[in-house]
Amino acid sequence: MGVSVDAVENLLILGIDTSCDDTAAAIVKGGSRILSNVVSSQEAIHSKYGGIVPELASRRHMELIWPVVGEALKGARVRPGDLSAVAVTEGPGLIGSLLIGVCFAKALSYVYDLPLIAVNHLEGHINSVFLTDRPEFPFIALMVSGGHTSIYRVDDFGQYRELGRTRDDAAGEAYDKVAKFLGFGYPGGPVIDRISAGGDPAAIAFPRADLRGSLDFSFSGLKTAVLNYVRRFPDVNVRKEDVAASFQAAVIDVLVERVTEAALTEGIKRIVLSGGVSANSALRKRITERAEDECFDLYLPPLNLCTDNGAMIAAAGFHLFRQGRFASAALNPRACLPLGQHPAGL
Numbered sequence: 344m345g346v347s348v349d350a351v352e353n354l355l356i357l358g359i360d361t362s363c364d365d366t367a368a369a370i371v372k373g374g375s376r377i378l379s380n381v382v383s384s385q386e387a388i389h390s391k392y393g394g395i396v397p398e399l400a401s402r403r404h405m406e407l408i409w410p411v412v413g414e415a416l417k418g419a420r421v422r423p424g425d426l427s428a429v430a431v432t433e434g435p436g437l438i439g440s441l442l443i444g445v446c447f448a449k450a451l452s453y454v455y456d457l458p459l460i461a462v463n464h465l466e467g468h469i470n471s472v473f474l475t476d477r478p479e480f481p482f483i484a485l486m487v488s489g490g491h492t493s494i495y496r497v498d499d500f501g502q503y504r505e506l507g508r509t510r511d512d513a514a515g516e517a518y519d520k521v522a523k524f525l526g527f528g529y530p531g532g533p534v535i536d537r538i539s540a541g542g543d544p545a546a547i548a549f550p551r552a553d554l555r556g557s558l559d560f561s562f563s564g565l566k567t568a569v570l571n572y573v574r575r576f577p578d579v580n581v582r583k584e585d586v587a588a589s590f591q592a593a594v595i596d597v598l599v600e601r602v603t604e605a606a607l608t609e610g611i612k613r614i615v616l617s618g619g620v621s622a623n624s625a626l627r628k629r630i631t632e633r634a635e636d637e638c639f640d641l642y643l644p645p646l647n648l649c650t651d652n653g654a655m656i657a658a659a660g661f662h663l664f665r666q667g668r669f670a671s672a673a674l675n676p677r678a679c680l681p682l683g684q685h686p687a688g689l
């Protein structure tokens with residue numbers, strides 16, 4: 344599709360994400376200028392259950408989708424008819440949650456005659472880097488969130504090769520489960536991040552899974568080791584700060600080791616972090632130090648772009664728009680959608 348440079352710079356994309364428990368919408372101009380970015384968190388609803396209740400999440404998305412999109416449009420001073428396209432998360436995620444975003448985007452696209460773009464949520468996370476930076480290709484991407492933990496080699500927009508992945512829990516999921524067990528509530532990542540600052544990361548030697556010969560991760564053994572440790576010493580005055588800090592140290596060790604190994608093996612000196620866990624302060628510090636040692640260029644998204652948001656979906660949608668990859672009105676959400684697989688309707 345031939346789009347002039349001027350037209351590309353003026354492209355106004357509405358990005359919508361309802362993949363999990365946040366209702367998010369944003370307007371992005373020219374692929375990187377965030378005009379508005381609204382995220383309505385459902386933390387208060389799910390925290391009393393210690394995790395996301397899918398049925399409650401989709402019901403809440405239904406209530407929030409119009410107000411959130413409306414606020415994004417208002418904040419950007421944009422009318423729906425001014426938009427160049429609507430980009431929406433097709434998957435992966437909770438099917439009931441995804442359904443709300445996809446149905447809403449399809450309706451908006453139909454009523455205002457706007458092109459519809461289907462975005463893979465993981466591609467959205469990786470593309471959040473282009474909202475603030477311009478890393479050259481190829482680069483190594485560590486995608487570390489509540490649902491996924493993978494390392495990709497990214498050769499161009501839309502060209503991803505998975506080099507490693509978790510064989511069980513995602514890192515964020517391990518944070519959330521350990522936090523629930525320690526009585527810290529949901530989501531666990533930010534709490535463990537904060538509490539660990541007052542603990543000793545070397546207090547307890549929790550296991551680091553070494554899956555030899557691969558760049559894969561495994562966090563379920565670590566999670567069990569933490570639970571067993573706390574159960575085994577119920578009467579001893581176990582400092583929760585030390586447990587949290589020691590758990591966190593084990594997660595960060597393997598994330599930093601594996602992504603460094605991936606970069607060295609592929610001979611690529613650019614690393615991009617993305618996903619909710621990349622907001623972790625200790626991970627950001629450790630990976631920054633390691634990147635300096637190895638002379639890597641490191642790209643860390645700002646905190647508000649690490650966790651789920653609509654701007655990253657609009658940023659990914661921008662590149663799909665330029666490639667002319669639009670979805671049809673038959674678009675349906677997909678709970679499982681590996682990165683690199685062509686979204687439906689293309």
Ligand code: KG4
Pocket residue numbers: 363487488489490491514515516518519530531532533536618619620621622623624649650651
């Ligand atoms: O990317 P995201 O918002 O949603 C998914 O796509 O999963 O990531 C959410 C995950 C949760 O597991 C949350 O506990 C974790 O990211 N998280 C953190 C931090 N902030 C969010 N984990 C560790 N440290 C943080 N500061």
Ligand code: ZN
Pocket residue numbers: 464468488489618619650651
């Ligand atoms: Zn996410």
